[in-house]
Amino acid sequence: MVHMEASSNLGSSAGRKHVVIVGAGFGGLWCAQGLRPSKLKGADLEITIVDQHNYHLFQPLLYQVATAALSPADIAAPIRNIVRGQQNARVLLDEVIGVDRRAKRVQLASGDTLDYDRLVLATGVRHAYFGHDEWAEFAPGLKTIDDATRIRRHVLLAFEQAEVERDPARRAALLTFAVVGAGPTGVEMAGAIAELARHAIVGDFRTIQPSSARIMLLEAGPRALPAFRDSLSQEAARSLATLGVELRTGAKVEAIDAESLTINGERVPCRTTIWAAGVRASPAASWLGVAGDRNGRVPVNDHLHPDGIDDVYVIGDTAAVLAPDGSFVPGIAPAAKQMGSWVAREIAAWATGGPAPWPFHYKHQGSLATIGRKSAVVDFGRMHFSGFIAWVLWCVVHVFFLIGFRNRLVVAWNWLWQYLTFQRGARLITGNDRQDS
Amino acid sequence: MVHMEASSNLGSSAGRKHVVIVGAGFGGLWCAQGLRPSKLKGADLEITIVDQHNYHLFQPLLYQVATAALSPADIAAPIRNIVRGQQNARVLLDEVIGVDRRAKRVQLASGDTLDYDRLVLATGVRHAYFGHDEWAEFAPGLKTIDDATRIRRHVLLAFEQAEVERDPARRAALLTFAVVGAGPTGVEMAGAIAELARHAIVGDFRTIQPSSARIMLLEAGPRALPAFRDSLSQEAARSLATLGVELRTGAKVEAIDAESLTINGERVPCRTTIWAAGVRASPAASWLGVAGDRNGRVPVNDHLHPDGIDDVYVIGDTAAVLAPDGSFVPGIAPAAKQMGSWVAREIAAWATGGPAPWPFHYKHQGSLATIGRKSAVVDFGRMHFSGFIAWVLWCVVHVFFLIGFRNRLVVAWNWLWQYLTFQRGARLITGNDRQDS
Incomplete structure (x- = not known):
């Protein structure tokens, strides 16, 4: 991306400890901010944040860019500007x-390198097509701003x-839209397309009735929002039906091309398919030379290190972290923030010689998903509800965390x-x- | 753009008179809105607006998208949505x-055609490089949203x-920025880049001082803002100097490549050059088979027809219209709106059998240009002023006309x-x- 005559080592100034954070999503950014000078009791630490x-x-609202509700700049902020006051x-x-673990060196696409004392990999995920990479052309996923404006x-x-x-x-x-995968992103995307067709553009056309558009939400599993309790899944299904979204569970997508998709043997003509079904971690595992899990995530211990690599942390969606109940920590923003903050505390302890924090322990704060206008489901464990109040809460939470x-x-x-x-x-x-087109 | 199996004639419904308006800028849109049913006294008219x-x-604010102040969606509105209530x-x-004048038919890129009874061409301009088309690659101009996000x-x-x-x-x-052409767009662009470098991003970098950026505004003529009175040009030059913009008049650009530009024989290393120096009309003249003027504009009479082509109007920046004082009507939004409204009145008269309006007569309402933050020049003829009040007026006018x-x-x-x-x-x-990059 950045062209240079000769490659340079952009390591730290002489003698200062250098933390390299790769990825400025929730995990990387929370880690960087946890290492601001006021947290370091005078310890001298240099931090480099690398992002492409x-x-x-703010990925949780990216589907609103894809459905013309928000502009890209509304949900994005320059990384430089966020850390402008953090002089280290x-x-x-x-x-x-690539990463050279022996030399403790990160290789950059520009040809430059970065030497590190501690490396934090928070490089997220991309969508994955379960061995059908040829579908990528016809069923774009939603992870970046360019993905969103393309959709x-x-x-x-x-x-x-x-x-x-x-x-x-x-x-x-042309008026058939399929969203593959009924997790929160898929549900929110299908709901937003339905709102667009049924309300926003309804009077703007002369030949077609946009409200006659068919919006299908396809889920291979038995229910929408599998991460939520069953009663909320049912509530979401009812809200989707009200919006006119056709939810099909047990729907196995077998083929996708520019003109159609094939579901359980049935070919459905469809010119717009959006992929919200699966993700695969960034290549962090291969950079480190460790075995990734089946989604490419790097298994880490309760200090967020891959076993035996104590100067490297892997956090956020790229990491496979066991939660106290034996499940994996979900790939959501609050989890990434918790990991980023925890790593900052451990690095600060290492830099200042202070006591190390307790091992990382994920606290699940709750799950939220919105289904179009005025409806959402909220699952805070013992407290869980749906409907208009849930939707207002969803709005407040998302605006607050922007x-x-x-x-x-x-x-x-x-x-x-x-x-x-x-x-x-x-x-x-x-x-x-x-x-x- | 729109693929169809076979080309179709998308002419009007049987018996209804059909007005085709090409281009939904200020001219085309004002014309369309002037033909809403309430203006037609029951006459049945079908209107088709074609735009790519x-x-x-809202082009007057496009430079603010190019300099990261506004999002594209802030200055753009869906054409369909603007005319959603206008059922004709x-x-x-x-x-x-292309246009087939004999058949009264417009040829579209999709392969479709449109038959017209009256045709309004309001297709605007693109930047022109005075015979140096090879500069386009290195010195992008600013006419579309994609131009703006590219810059x-x-x-x-x-x-x-x-x-x-x-x-x-x-x-x-890399820290040298050249803007070629010191009309309003060039002045506003140079001022906005200066503001960006000196204020918006000033604390965000660690190695460079963005405020040390060199911003050059190059004008071949003797002064900036040649369309304004001399005292306001001088005021603009002072404001530019305050912002640290290096205004060079009598500067003839002789060469531009990715690494430099050559001005009056001097080669200046410069990685960013922006073109605001000249425009050329859309190919309307060649569609009609008439001779364009030296900027490709279609000469029109005081009924906004090319001589002898009474079922075609050419308006806005694409038209060369003589003003009462013998000069040409300037290529600005108010002029395009006046032409669009005038054509709507004449077409309405034709459709309803009412009296034709007086020949088109351009009224110059004034010229405004802003120079960075808190400074602008305003020229309303007898009333003309500059400074903070002018800047506030500029803001109010631009917000009002959005x-x-x-x-x-x-x-x-x-x-x-x-x-x-x-x-x-x-x-x-x-x-x-x-x-x-």
Whole structure:
């Protein structure tokens, strides 16, 4: 990404301990902020944050960018700006391509290298197609801003194309949208597409009725939102039905191409398929030369080290961490933040010679998912509920956790506006229109 | 853009008169809105608006997208949504590639055709490089949202690359920004880059001082803002100097490549050049088979027809219209709106059999340009002033003319936030990062 005449070692200044954090998602950023000078009792530590993007992305709201409700900048903040006041931290826009554990050195795509004393890998996940990588072209997943604007373009173009299509079968295929995977992202995406078709654009076309669009949510398992208790899954299914989303459980997707997808042997003409079914960890395991689990995650112990590699931490979605109940810690933002903060405390203890923290212990705070306008499900363990109050809570929590006061206000304003008017603020077809059409 | 099995004629319903408007900028949109049923006294008219984008763009603020102050969606609104209530208007996302005057038929890139009774061409301009098309690659212009996000990416990446560049000469070239052309767009762009470097990102880097960036504004003529009176040009030059923008008049750009530009024989290493120097009309003249003027504009008479083609109107930046004082009507939004409204009145008169309006007569309402934060120049003829009050007026006027209540509030909020904090809300490097780096 960054071109240089000759490669340089961008290690720390002479004598200072150097912490390299790869990835500025929730895990990496919380770790960096936990290592600000006020937490270090005078210990001299240099922190380098490497990310392939210049922004921290609030991924839980990315589906709202993909469905034209928010602008990319509403849910992203420049990493440099977040840590601008933290003088011991610097930010590099670059991509990690390997780790030399013996030399304690990170290899960057630009050709530069970074020597570390402690390395924190918080590089997240990408979508995975269970051995069907050829589906990626027809069923984009949703992990980056470019993914989101690509999906937005595709969804909006489908309505445009349907408007001038005279053949009824082709028009029906253009107005059929499939979301594969009924976890929170899939449920939220299907609900948002339904809202778009049934409300936001409903009066804007002359030939088609956008509200006649067919929105399918396909889940291989027996129910939507499998991470939630059964009663909330049922509640979500009812809300989806109200929105006119066709939830199909036990639906095995067997083929996807530009024109259709095949579900349990049945071929359904469908011009827009969105993938929310599975993820695969970044290549951290192969950088470290350890065996990943079946999703490519790096198994770590209760100090968030891969066994035997005590100067490297793996956190967030990239790590496979056992929770106290024997399950794995889920790949959600609060878990990544807890790991990032915990690693910061352990590194601070190492740097200052203070007492090490207790081993990492994940505390599950709850699960939330929204289903379109005015409906959500909330599962806080003993407390769990759904409906309008859950939806308000969902909005408040998401605005509260957004980084940057400006973003919070803009998002809150956009939501209020949409709630009152049913309109969407970011219905732009940008980028190479021809590419996806 | 829109693929169809066989090409269709998308002409009007049987017997209804059909107006085709090409381009949904200020001219086309004002024309369409002037033909809403309430203006037609019962006359039955069908209107088709064709645009290659799905949004109307408020171009006067595009430079703020290019400099990370606003998001694309803040200054764009879906065309369909703007005319959703106007039942006699429909919108096609398509591109015009030709006009058959004899058959009264428009040829679209999709293969479809549109028969018209009246045709309004409002297709605007693109940047032009005075016979140096090879400069387009190195000195992007600013006419579309994709142009703006490309420039934003390039400008933000230049700072990122400078941060890791050790060679002082290369670092200096990365921190040199040239804007070619000191009309309002060039002045506003140079001022906005200066604000970005001197304020918004100033504390975010560790190696470089963004405030040391060199920002050059190059003008071939003798002064900045040649369309304004001389005293305001001088005021603008002073404001630019205060911002640290190096204004060079009489500067003839002789060569541009990825690494430098050559001005009056001097080669200046410079990694970011932005083109604001010249425009060329869309190919409307060649579609009609008439001779364009030297900027490709279609000469039209005081009924906005090319001579002898009475069923076609050419309006906005694409038209060369003589103003009462013998000069040409400037290529600005108010002029396009006046032409669009005038054509709507004439078409309504034709459709209803009412009296034709007086010939088109351009009223110049004034010229405004802003120079960074808190400074602007305003020229209303007898009334003309500059400074803070001019800047407040500039803000009010631009927010007022933005289409869509939501956009107005979001832009006003963003500006207030930036004014108070010096921060930018849309500092995202998106798209293909590698392409431009």
